[in-house]
Amino acid sequence: MSKIIALANQKGGVGKSTTAINLSAALAEMRKKVLTVDIDPQGNTTSGLGLEKDGAENSVYELISGSCEAKDCIVELKKYHHIIPSNINLAGAEIELTEYDDTAYRLKNAILEIKEDYDYIIIDCPPSLGQLTVNAMTAADSILIPIQCEYYALEGLAQILNTIELVKNGLNPDLKIEGVVFTMFDVRNKLSGQVVENVRANLDEYIFNTVIPRNVRLAEAPSYGIPINEYDRLSVGARRYKKLARELVKKEG
Numbered sequence: 511m512s513k514i515i516a517l518a519n520q521k522g523g524v525g526k527s528t529t530a531i532n533l534s535a536a537l538a539e540m541r542k543k544v545l546t547v548d549i550d551p552q553g554n555t556t557s558g559l560g561l562e563k564d565g566a567e568n569s570v571y572e573l574i575s576g577s578c579e580a581k582d583c584i585v586e587l588k589k590y591h592h593i594i595p596s597n598i599n600l601a602g603a604e605i606e607l608t609e610y611d612d613t614a615y616r617l618k619n620a621i622l623e624i625k626e627d628y629d630y631i632i633i634d635c636p637p638s639l640g641q642l643t644v645n646a647m648t649a650a651d652s653i654l655i656p657i658q659c660e661y662y663a664l665e666g667l668a669q670i671l672n673t674i675e676l677v678k679n680g681l682n683p684d685l686k687i688e689g690v691v692f693t694m695f696d697v698r699n700k701l702s703g704q705v706v707e708n709v710r711a712n713l714d715e716y717i718f719n720t721v722i723p724r725n726v727r728l729a730e731a732p733s734y735g736i737p738i739n740e741y742d743r744l745s746v747g748a749r750r751y752k753k754l755a756r757e758l759v760k761k762e763g
């Protein structure tokens with residue numbers, strides 16, 4: 511059974527791409543067949559996994575605009591880890607997408623034929639709740655929401671939960687919330703602990719036991735184009751993403 515998980519939070523810089531990169535790599539290391547799909551025009555997941563941002567002939571842009579099929583834009587990074595890269599052309603897609611009759615279903619329909627080739631398809635969303643994110647939510651089985659452990663963490667959470675609810679009520683009735691994962695937790699900062707407690711008290715959704723700490727190795731790895739399990743596999747960041755992957759798999763039962 512294949513599972514499509516979208517990493518979404520309209521807040522910028524909360525750890526969506528870092529989680530897309532390293533959760534994908536950790537799952538692949540567990541010999542799960544993983545496809546990472548980068549639908550953010552910024553292309554951070556694409557470059558973080560070692561591909562040139564605008565190097566791909568066929569990217570997610572060509573995929574959703576219908577000029578190539580999924581199998582023709584997949585790049586094999588490892589035996590168990592494949593990617594559909596992003597490309598700057600995607601920046602215009604938000605507007606172009608509205609021209610289609612099946613606007614919200616472009617990504618879903620485009621990856622349908624390859625879905626069952628993978629155990630997990632991990633989609634990295636841009637920091638907005640626009641058409642690209644809606645496409646990801648329509649294609650997904652579930653949404654994983656990274657929350658940064660900072661004072662304004664709860665701000666904007668209602669908005670994303672509301673968008674998920676809207677998609678559930680129309681475009682994708684089976685959509686689930688996979689849960690919330692805390693990122694950039696700082697043990698030396700009292701606030702981090704308070705944020706976690708506050709979200710736990712206010713949110714009914716599943717909250718992952720595994721918390722991702724602030725770890726400089728996680729911030730360094732993308733500049734080498736490799737995930738944390740290759741850059742520094744003994745770092746606390748690598749160990750936590752491995753733990754997160756295990757928790758995700760175990761949760762499925």
Ligand SMILES: Nc1ncnc2c1ncn2[C@@H]1O[C@H](COP(=O)(O)OP(=O)(O)OP(=O)(O)O)[C@@H](O)[C@H]1O
Nearest residue numbers: 522523524525526527528637694723724725728729
């Ligand atoms: N656990 C962490 N420890 C240290 N630095 C981190 C951690 N997670 C992410 N970062 C750094 O924080 C910045 C933002 O992270 P990231 O790009 O993953 O967020 P994002 O939600 O994808 O951002 P955007 O909304 O712009 O797409 C990056 O520079 C990243 O390297």
Ligand SMILES: [Mg+2]
Nearest residue numbers: 526527550554
């Ligand atoms: Mg990102």
